[in-house]
Amino acid sequence: MGGSVLFGRLVTRFGVPRLLLTGLAIALGSSAVLIALLLTTGGSLAIVGACLFLVSTAFGMFFPAVTTAVQESGRDAPGVTSALLGGGQFLVGGAISPLAGLFGTTSAVPLAALLLGCLTLATVAALHREPIGSAAS
Numbered sequence: 074m075g076g077s078v079l080f081g082r083l084v085t086r087f088g089v090p091r092l093l094l095t096g097l098a099i100a101l102g103s104s105a106v107l108i109a110l111l112l113t114t115g116g117s118l119a120i121v122g123a124c125l126f127l128v129s130t131a132f133g134m135f136f137p138a139v140t141t142a143v144q145e146s147g148r149d150a151p152g153v154t155s156a157l158l159g160g161g162q163f164l165v166g167g168a169i170s171p172l173a174g175l176f177g178t179t180s181a182v183p184l185a186a187l188l189l190g191c192l193t194l195a196t197v198a199a200l201h202r203e204p205i206g207s208a209a210s
Contacts, residue, residue, distance in 0.1 A: 074133060080137045096136075107121065108185040110124070144158075
């Protein structure tokens, strides 16, 4: 929730694209640190908790940014845009979440690896997205 409040306060100063990339960078960095520490030290509750706190705070920053950017891009059909965004989130979440348990339940490494992979894909997509308003109409 803190990330969402932070997004609301900073969006007029820095804009949606910058906050989107900042949130993704924080989440990606935190998940990379998490997996590195889990693989090298075995991790502890404090390490996992601290890294996941940063990841979830960053999610609070970039989820509103993603929603804003998508809704702005699809302003000609807002209902369809909202349905595709929500349905896509549930579809990807439903497909990815069982994988963490499939690869083991005694360690946080599968969670961290899936988190890192998904955030890497999201960052690549955000870096290669077309700026709002530049699409051919």
